[in-house]
Amino acid sequence: MKFRTLAIVLMATLTSGLCVAQTAVVEDFKPSTCNQPGQEYPQVNSQGYARFRVIAPNAQSIVVSLGLGGAKGGTPLAKAADGSWMGTTAGPMDEGFHYYHLTIDGGVFNDPGAMNYYGSTRWESGIEIPAHDKDFYALKDVPHGNVQQILFPSKSTNTSRRAFVYTPAGYDKNVKTKYPVLYLQHGWGEDETAWSNQGHANLIMDNLIAEGKIKPFIIVMTYGMTNEAKFGSIRSFTAKPFETVLVDELIPYIDANFRTIADKDHRAMAGLSMGGMETHAITLARPEAFSYYALLSGGIYTPDELKGKASPKLMFISCGSRENPDMVKKAAATLKEAGYNAVSFVSENTAHEFLTWRRSLKEVAPLLFQ
Amino acid sequence: MKFRTLAIVLMATLTSGLCVAQTAVVEDFKPSTCNQPGQEYPQVNSQGYARFRVIAPNAQSIVVSLGLGGAKGGTPLAKAADGSWMGTTAGPMDEGFHYYHLTIDGGVFNDPGAMNYYGSTRWESGIEIPAHDKDFYALKDVPHGNVQQILFPSKSTNTSRRAFVYTPAGYDKNVKTKYPVLYLQHGWGEDETAWSNQGHANLIMDNLIAEGKIKPFIIVMTYGMTNEAKFGSIRSFTAKPFETVLVDELIPYIDANFRTIADKDHRAMAGLSMGGMETHAITLARPEAFSYYALLSGGIYTPDELKGKASPKLMFISCGSRENPDMVKKAAATLKEAGYNAVSFVSENTAHEFLTWRRSLKEVAPLLFQ
Numbered sequence: 001m002k003f004r005t006l007a008i009v010l011m012a013t014l015t016s017g018l019c020v021a022q023t024a025v026v027e028d029f030k031p032s033t034c035n036q037p038g039q040e041y042p043q044v045n046s047q048g049y050a051r052f053r054v055i056a057p058n059a060q061s062i063v064v065s066l067g068l069g070g071a072k073g074g075t076p077l078a079k080a081a082d083g084s085w086m087g088t089t090a091g092p093m094d095e096g097f098h099y100y101h102l103t104i105d106g107g108v109f110n111d112p113g114a115m116n117y118y119g120s121t122r123w124e125s126g127i128e129i130p131a132h133d134k135d136f137y138a139l140k141d142v143p144h145g146n147v148q149q150i151l152f153p154s155k156s157t158n159t160s161r162r163a164f165v166y167t168p169a170g171y172d173k174n175v176k177t178k179y180p181v182l183y184l185q186h187g188w189g190e191d192e193t194a195w196s197n198q199g200h201a202n203l204i205m206d207n208l209i210a211e212g213k214i215k216p217f218i219i220v221m222t223y224g225m226t227n228e229a230k231f232g233s234i235r236s237f238t239a240k241p242f243e244t245v246l247v248d249e250l251i252p253y254i255d256a257n258f259r260t261i262a263d264k265d266h267r268a269m270a271g272l273s274m275g276g277m278e279t280h281a282i283t284l285a286r287p288e289a290f291s292y293y294a295l296l297s298g299g300i301y302t303p304d305e306l307k308g309k310a311s312p313k314l315m316f317i318s319c320g321s322r323e324n325p326d327m328v329k330k331a332a333a334t335l336k337e338a339g340y341n342a343v344s345f346v347s348e349n350t351a352h353e354f355l356t357w358r359r360s361l362k363e364v365a366p367l368l369f370q
Numbered sequence: 371m372k373f374r375t376l377a378i379v380l381m382a383t384l385t386s387g388l389c390v391a392q393t394a395v396v397e398d399f400k401p402s403t404c405n406q407p408g409q410e411y412p413q414v415n416s417q418g419y420a421r422f423r424v425i426a427p428n429a430q431s432i433v434v435s436l437g438l439g440g441a442k443g444g445t446p447l448a449k450a451a452d453g454s455w456m457g458t459t460a461g462p463m464d465e466g467f468h469y470y471h472l473t474i475d476g477g478v479f480n481d482p483g484a485m486n487y488y489g490s491t492r493w494e495s496g497i498e499i500p501a502h503d504k505d506f507y508a509l510k511d512v513p514h515g516n517v518q519q520i521l522f523p524s525k526s527t528n529t530s531r532r533a534f535v536y537t538p539a540g541y542d543k544n545v546k547t548k549y550p551v552l553y554l555q556h557g558w559g560e561d562e563t564a565w566s567n568q569g570h571a572n573l574i575m576d577n578l579i580a581e582g583k584i585k586p587f588i589i590v591m592t593y594g595m596t597n598e599a600k601f602g603s604i605r606s607f608t609a610k611p612f613e614t615v616l617v618d619e620l621i622p623y624i625d626a627n628f629r630t631i632a633d634k635d636h637r638a639m640a641g642l643s644m645g646g647m648e649t650h651a652i653t654l655a656r657p658e659a660f661s662y663y664a665l666l667s668g669g670i671y672t673p674d675e676l677k678g679k680a681s682p683k684l685m686f687i688s689c690g691s692r693e694n695p696d697m698v699k700k701a702a703a704t705l706k707e708a709g710y711n712a713v714s715f716v717s718e719n720t721a722h723e724f725l726t727w728r729r730s731l732k733e734v735a736p737l738l739f740q
Contacts, residue, residue, distance in 0.1 A: 036492055037561075056477025060428045083476065102479075106453065107426025109472075109479045116486050116493055122406055123486055139530055141523065146535075148518030149566075153511065160509055165516075172627055175545055191407075196519075257542055 025049055025088065032114065034097070034126045039113040048092030048129045050075075054111065057083030059104055064111075066093065066100040066127070074103075094322075095131035096355025097198050099124040117198050120189040126198065135207075137200040137358050142210035143169030147202050152253040156244045157226060163250060164192055165258065166202050168209055168216035178259045180217040180266035180369040183246065183290075184361075185224045185275025187298075192223045198354045204361050214365045220254055222246070224271070224278050239281035247286050265313070268368050270294030272357045283312070292316075292368050296360040297323055297352050300331035303338035311340060316364045318345040320356035343367060395419055395458065402484065404467070404496040409483040418462030418499045420445075424481065427453030429474055434481075436463065436470040436497070444473075464692075465501035466725025467568050469494040487568050490559040496568065505577075507570040507728050512580035513539030517572050522623040526614045527596060533620060534562055535628065536572050538579055538586035548629045550587040550636035550739040553616065553660075554731075555594045555645025557668075562593045568724045574731050584735045590624055592616070594641070594648050609651035617656050635683070638662035638738050642727045653682070662686075662738050666730040667693055667722050670701035673708035681710060686734040688715040690726035713737060 029043035029051050041053035052064050054077060062085045064075040077085035099119040102109050110116055114125035145168040151160040168179070184201065186194040195201040201219060208214045226241040255262040269290045271279040276298010283293045287309045293301070294316035301315050315335055319328045325346040335342035345363045347356040399413035399421050411423035422434050424447060432455045434445040447455035469489040472479050480486055484495035515538040521530040538549070554571065556564040565571040571589055578584045596611040625632040639660045641649040646668010653663045654671075657679045663671070664686035671685050685705055689698045695716040705712035715733045717726040 038491060054477060056475045056479075058430045058475035059477065060430070060475075104474060104477075104479070105426045105428035105430075107424060107429065107474075108482055109426075109474070110482070112478055112480070112492065121408060122482065139521070141530065144521035144530065146518045146520045148516045148537075149572075150516045151509070151514035160511065160514065167518075202519075 032127045033130070034115045034117075034128045035113055036115055041113045042111060042127055044127065044129055048095065049089050050093055050127055050129070051088040052077060052086065052111065053113070054085045054102060054104075055083065056085060056104060059085065061103075061105060063103045064100055065103065066098055093127075093129045094350055094353065094355070095129050096350055096353055096358070097126060097128050098353060099126055101125055118189075118191045118193055119187075119198070122189075131355055133359075136362050137204050138207070139203055140207060140210070142206055144206050145169045145171065145202055145209075145216075147196050150253075150257070152250055154245055154249045156241065156249060161222060161245065161250075162192055163220055163222035164196055165254070166196075166205060166219040166221075167258070168205060168218070170216070171218075171259075175259075178261045180268070181254060181258075181260050182217055182219045182268040182270060182292075182365075182368060183251075184219050184221050185269075185271030185278055186221070187271075187273030187275050188225070191225075192221050194354075195219075195221045199358055199361065201358075201361060204358060205365065208362065208365055215369065217369060218254075218258060218260060220250065222250055224275055239278045239285075242278055243282045243285060246282060247289050251289065264288060265291050266369055268292035268294065270296065270316070270361075270364065271298055272296040272360075273298050273352065284309070287312075294318075294360070294364045296357045300327065301335060301340075301342070302331070303335060303340070306338075306340065313341060313370075314367055315340060315342045316345070316360075316367060317342065318347065318356070318360040318363065320347045320350035320352060322349070322351035323356070402497045403500070404485045404487075404498045405483055406485055411483045412481060412497055414463075414497065414499055418465065419459050420463055420497055420499070421458040422447055422456065422481065423483070424455045424472060424474075425453065426455060426474060429455065431473075431475060433473045434459075434470060435473065436468055463497075463499045464720055464723065464725070465499050466720055466723055466728070467496060467498050468723060469496055471495055488559075488561045488563055489557075489568070492559075501725055503729070506732050507574050507577070509573055510577060510580070512576055514576050515539050515541065515572055515579075515586075517566050520623075520627070522620055524615055524619045526611065526619065531592060531615065531620075532562055533590055533592035534566055535624070536566075536575060536589040536591075537628070538575060538588070540586070541588075541629075545629075548631045550638070551624060551628075551630050552587055552589045552638040552640060552662075552735075552738060553621075554589050554591050555639075555641030555648055556591070557641075557643030557645050558595070561595075562591050564724075565589075565591045569728055569731065571728075571731060574728060575735065578732065578735055585739065587735075587739060588624075588628060588630060590620065592620055594645055609648045609655075612648055613652045613655060616652060617659050621659065634658060635661050636739055638664065638684075640664035640666060640686070640731075640734065641668055642666040642730075643668050643722065654679070657682075664688075664730070664734045666727045670697065671705060671710075671712070672701070673705060673710070676705075676708075676710065683711060683740075684737055685710060685712045686715070686730075686737060687712065688717065688726070688730040688733065690717045690720035690722060692719070692721035693726070 029045045032042045043051045062077040067074045075087045077087035111125040116123040117126040154161045267290050269279045276295035291313040297319045317328050329344045332342040332344035347359045350356040399415045402412045413421045432447040437444050445457045447457035481495040486493040487496040524531045637660050639649045646665035661683040667689045687698050699714045702712040702714035717729045720726040
């Protein structure tokens with residue numbers, strides 16, 4: 001208890017010291033919503049500053065991989081007399097979810113205060129800067145769909161593979177209703193947990209359905225990095241083995257085990273980043289499988305690529321305003337000129353991060369299966 | 371802080387003493403099955419020794435919380451010329467799953483090589499020492515049930531609460547079949563993810579069903595530490611708020627949303643450790659709700675407690691041989707003498723850890739709903 005009292009006094013001293021140089025930092029820091037249960041740090045204030053506190057009395061240096069305006073640079077922590085290390089980002093962070101880690105004495109570790117999220121081919125710490133529009137992915141008192149883990153047989157990879165399936169509220173009661181399906185892919189270094197954990201895809205859907213903005217559909221999320229021989233290497237990546245898993249193994253399994261409308265007109269594919277590249281490659285290679293395509297920070301379609309193929313019902317292309325919004329807008333305009341139904345979306349003040357993709361899912365969902 | 375340093379020195383001394391006896395270590399180490407994808411360390415050999423390797427070139431000391439024969443003591447790592455820290459347990463570990471963490475320069479962190487599991491009120495690193503009977507919880511080419519996350523409304527706690535529901539293979543196809551339900555609780559400091567992640571409850575069920583050893587039933591797993599005002603404190607723990615959540619909110623929700631046989635004779639409750647204490651308290655307080663009771667390393671029933679109440683169809687009481695097996699056997703014998711159907715089970719060569727509870731689930735499942 002004495003230790004805690006001392007820590008509080010020291011923190012107050014340290015914080016008042018910082019305030020001299022940073023007169024504009026508002027001292028209303030609260031624990032991040034991504035913290036492990038009961039953990040006070042990391043904290044976030046109303047301006048989007050993040051503050052970190054790590055206990056490691058004998059460490060030589062601790063640096064947080066997050067810094068001003070995103071993941072560039074980092075935030076070094078300073079040692080306090082009580083053996084804790086503290087530091088605040090030099091400025092407000094972008095709204096939304098950020099992966100981060102600690103570099104302690106030259107080694108990469110997670111922040112013991114934060115929950116872990118699979119990204120960069122490892123379970124990373126995560127922090128959430130509350131967004132002004134966070135309501136659309138909030139847990140509300142509305143009917144909730146379920147997210148279930150399934151294990152499906154895959155001959156091509158000789159494994160039982162895992163997928164998560166979102167079924168909308170009422171799925172188990174409306175036993176005669178059949179639903180369209182969106183196949184939704186994570187990015188490089190992430191896995192099939194990303195869209196539920198980091199993306200809140202289930203809550204986005206629950207809220208859109210409760211507001212009457214979309215008709216209910218199923219979402220299927222599986223692991224897309226199937227060429228694991230060179231694990232984690234984007235250079236060796238090819239969508240072909242995953243195309244087999246997805247189109248020849250998973251889709252038939254889903255259609256056999258869930259109440260789907262099992263045709264092309266009621267099937268969409270979307271992906272973020274590398275998942276967008278997969279979506280691009282697989283929708284073009286297997287035009288008989290999907291009618292709605294969506295690339296979230298994951299490249300574009302061109303009229304040339306589509307020539308001679310059946311026209312999809314929709315191509316949705318998005319990214320954050322800190323990525324390449326002009327490319328995205330121009331691609332959609334070019335597709336429209338060529339007679340395709342293409343829609344672009346730019347997420348304001350976000351980069352290659354999950355708030356861009358949460359917003360993209362919210363935007364594309366009402367356009368699917370119309 | 372000095373205490374920690376002293377502790378590290380003492381541990382190092384103790385271990386180096388033990389190392390003298392360590393001549394027979396077989397050099398067939400392989401990555402642990404609990405490792406993060408692509409990670410080479412930690413490793414386990416055929417004798418049950420665990421070897422750790424952590425990169426932190428400028429650290430002063432790194433100690434792994436696991437040591438000889440379980441969680442007692444620890445394994446200090448030594449610095450190699452390449453800046454990595456390596457170390458091997460002073461002896462073989464118990465078979466099964468162990469939580470652990472690293473103490474780096476006096477601070478508690480997870481091993482970046484290992485997956486994380488919620489235990490001790492934090493996401494801890496985990497390692498698996500392959501058990502001689504590991505086949506019963508292995509992922510096999512059999513029909514798989516699904517584990518789905520549900521969010522159920524709870525008026526008593528004013529939240530949407532999370533539970534995981536295991537539905538056996540065929541649940542979605544056999545739309546007229548109704549199933550009994552086991553409510554299965556985690557231990558102190560764990561949460562509703564434990565029985566699927568650490569416990570492999572779904573795989574244990576898949577395998578038992580595939581072998582025809584049990585009739586399929588549903589398992590429901592939710593968070594049992596509802597008195598979160600004093601988060602994580604076992605002393606402030608009482609089962610009463612959870613009794614309300616479980617019996618008055620979750621059970622009606624499950625019966626309304628899944629195809630259950632919604633009566634006492636087709637409902638069981640089991641829990642490990644603190645979850646056993648909850649099971650004990652709630653089955654006795656609400657005898658109208660359950661007919662099958664199981665305490666896994668979580669105390670016993672006595673005939674006195676049961677006097678005047680309807681006799682349950684089964685009381686199953688288990689623990690590891692390194693816990694208090696005599697108490698468990700004697701309790702079952704006393705209950706039998708008093709005319710109750712009581713069964714005891716002792717897991718050989720395991721302590722208060724998850725292999726004890728995996729084996730207990732395998733043993734109790736065939737006795738339920740007979």
